[in-house]
Amino acid sequence: MQAAYDLAAPSAPSLQFDVMQEIFRLLAPYQASGKAITPQTVISTGTTVDSLTIMDVIMELEDRFDVSIPLNVSAGIETIDQLAETVVRLVARR
Numbered sequence: 201m202q203a204a205y206d207l208a209a210p211s212a213p214s215l216q217f218d219v220m221q222e223i224f225r226l227l228a229p230y231q232a233s234g235k236a237i238t239p240q241t242v243i244s245t246g247t248t249v250d251s252l253t254i255m256d257v258i259m260e261l262e263d264r265f266d267v268s269i270p271l272n273v274s275a276g277i278e279t280i281d282q283l284a285e286t287v288v289r290l291v292a293r294r
Contacts, residue, residue, distance in 0.1 A: 215291060219284045222264055226257045227280070239281035258283075265291055 224237060230247040231237050241247065243254060258274055261267075261283070267290035277283050 216284060216288050219261070219265065219287045220280070222261065223257070223280055223284055226260055237280065239279070239284070241280050242278050243280060243283070244278070261287055266294070267291055 220239065227237055227243070227247055227249065230249045230253065232246060232248050235241075235246055237247065243249060249257070255274075258269055262269060265287050267287060269286060269290065273286060277286060
């Protein structure tokens with residue numbers, strides 16, 4: 201099943217786009233049947249990930265973008281868009 205998350209690529213690469221694409225790539229195997237993965241997808245209900253898997257996804261994002269997402273921040277992330285915004289904000293602080 202192909203994940204339904206086609207984003208139009210910007211003319212110049214942007215961090216937001218790169219982060220979102222990486223999240224979609226990491227979550228593609230956990231797409232719930234019949235549900236498209238979009239930036240507004242609530243990770244806990246719109247995918248089939250469990251808490252351990254989401255922590256693995258966060259760790260991969262931390263490694264890929266050289267950031268550290270504090271546990272108290274990650275606990276408040278519900279949607280894919282919120283996760284992407286968090287990574288982008290942390291990269292900007294470096």
